Amino acid sequence: MTVSKTAEKSSEKPADAAKGRKDAGEVQAEALQLGELSEQLGYVLKRAQLKVFENFLRCMASLQLTPAQFSVLLLVEKNPGRNQTEIASTLGILRPNFVAMLDNLESRDLCARIRSTNDRRSHILVLTDKGKAVLARAKKLVATKHEARLNDLLGQANREALIGMLSKIANEF
Amino acid sequence: MTVSKTAEKSSEKPADAAKGRKDAGEVQAEALQLGELSEQLGYVLKRAQLKVFENFLRCMASLQLTPAQFSVLLLVEKNPGRNQTEIASTLGILRPNFVAMLDNLESRDLCARIRSTNDRRSHILVLTDKGKAVLARAKKLVATKHEARLNDLLGQANREALIGMLSKIANEF
DNA sequence: GATATTTGATATGGTCCATAACAATTATCA
DNA sequence: TGATAATTGTTATGGACCATATCAAATATC
Numbered sequence: 523m524t525v526s527k528t529a530e531k532s533s534e535k536p537a538d539a540a541k542g543r544k545d546a547g548e549v550q551a552e553a554l555q556l557g558e559l560s561e562q563l564g565y566v567l568k569r570a571q572l573k574v575f576e577n578f579l580r581c582m583a584s585l586q587l588t589p590a591q592f593s594v595l596l597l598v599e600k601n602p603g604r605n606q607t608e609i610a611s612t613l614g615i616l617r618p619n620f621v622a623m624l625d626n627l628e629s630r631d632l633c634a635r636i637r638s639t640n641d642r643r644s645h646i647l648v649l650t651d652k653g654k655a656v657l658a659r660a661k662k663l664v665a666t667k668h669e670a671r672l673n674d675l676l677g678q679a680n681r682e683a684l685i686g687m688l689s690k691i692a693n694e695f
Numbered sequence: 696m697t698v699s700k701t702a703e704k705s706s707e708k709p710a711d712a713a714k715g716r717k718d719a720g721e722v723q724a725e726a727l728q729l730g731e732l733s734e735q736l737g738y739v740l741k742r743a744q745l746k747v748f749e750n751f752l753r754c755m756a757s758l759q760l761t762p763a764q765f766s767v768l769l770l771v772e773k774n775p776g777r778n779q780t781e782i783a784s785t786l787g788i789l790r791p792n793f794v795a796m797l798d799n800l801e802s803r804d805l806c807a808r809i810r811s812t813n814d815r816r817s818h819i820l821v822l823t824d825k826g827k828a829v830l831a832r833a834k835k836l837v838a839t840k841h842e843a844r845l846n847d848l849l850g851q852a853n854r855e856a857l858i859g860m861l862s863k864i865a866n867e868f
Numbered sequence: 869g870a871t872a873t874t875t876g877a878t879a880t881g882g883t884c885c886a887t888a889a890c891a892a893t894t895a896t897c898a
Numbered sequence: 899t900g901a902t903a904a905t906t907g908t909t910a911t912g913g914a915c916c917a918t919a920t921c922a923a924a925t926a927t928c
Contacts, residue, residue: 554785557773562837563845564747564762566858569787569865571740577868578737589737590915600730607875612727614742616917621877635876643875643924664735672736675867676860684860685739687849692742694848695750763884780906789886794908808907816893816906 581667585660590615591627592664595657598633598647605644606635632656754840758833763788764800765837768830771806771820778817779808805829 559565578589587595590613597609610620624647627633632653635645649657672681732738751762760768763786770782783793797820800806805826808818822830845854 554770554774554777554781556785557769558834559766559769559773560862561858562766562769563842563858564744564751565766566861566865567740567744567747568762570861570868571737571744573865573868574737574740589741593732593735593738596730596732596735597727600732601727604727608727612729617876619916641925645876661731669736671868672864675863680860683853684857685734685736687853687857688739688743689733690848691845692739692746695743695746695844790907792885814894818907
């Protein structure tokens with residue numbers, strides 16, 4: 523597998539990268555043969571994931587939300603009153619790494635840590651009003667600019683089948 | 696999105712993580728609601744990719760090959776006589792980062808850098824005999840233990856459809 | 869009430885990714 | 899031809915993300 527995650531400027535898109543020579547005169551170096559690589563699940567999965575994240579970041583540029591941050595806001599909205607450990611572990615984020623992430627969201631006034639009265643060790647997480655508003659706008663952007671692109675590319679039925687298969691892999695592989 | 700890539704020991708699997716409490720007596724904290732997250736392309740894509748890579752590493756434990764290393768060996772075998780820049784860029788690896796990778800493979804006698812006689816700046820890449828042998832064994836392991844798992848999980852037709860859709864996303868998204 | 873566990877946090881190290889810069893070599897072209 | 903530009907592999911470096919150990923405060927357990 524492999525595939526870096528460069529956005530636009532530097533690295534050329536992996537597929538037809540090696541052709542980036544002289545478009546001028548001489549002998550065009552023949553393109554490399556991907557061979558069995560293009561049938562490798564991991565390879566194609568990783569490449570697709572990088573493309574999707576890249577597109578996500580472009581769509582969210584105005585809101586400055588990464589995929590990870592978006593997922594946190596979504597989960598906190600859906601599960602208000604949960605503490606850091608619960609939110610983090612549900613997303614597969616280790617608690618130490620979740621701290622800086624929350625510091626960021628909190629400094630932008632998108633969510634807040636509230637000392638729990640039941641258990642004064644834990645911080646309850648909630649979205650601020652601004653956080654709710656930003657998340658609402660983010661959802662619209664994602665739906666119209668990001669997910670809609672999948673329908674254009676694959677069609678509604680295939681899109682749902684894809685999500686279903688990926689979920690199955692994520693849960694049962 | 697989010698989802699870390701922890702293998703087995705430490706972090707719990709994201710989905711049913713928050714339940715990892717006491718299986719003993721008291722009140723089981725209700726599981727968190729994933730909500731729209733489970734329909735987010737990027738989220739499910741990333742989670743699937745992590746699972747697949749994790750499984751790949753397990754299957755290749757005896758050969759000590761990462762997905763990235765495997766892809767390099769595959770590509771060099773398919774395209775002998777190419778230089779570092781060509782192989783790296785085709786895989787989306789930046790040339791500076793490709794150096795250490797090759798150092799590793801070369802130190803294990805899996806591939807070799809050969810000074811080109813045409814252009815004494817470039818290094819031609821080839822697989823060593825050991826490299827070819829290891830790659831052959833790797834292919835078998837991948838086919839029987841890794842890719843075969845997809846068929847068991849999705850069925851042949853769905854597997855091909857999945858690869859096709861992912862390729863389309865990787866190339867056209 | 870002594871001990872163990874949990875929570876959020878800090879420090880730290882590893883891996884991967886990206887950019888700048890460099891020497892050696894080759895291409896370009898005035 | 900010779901000066902200049904471009905390319906190749908490389909090093910150095912910084913950032914992002916991930917993982918582990920450890921800690922103090924608070925709580926649970928016995």
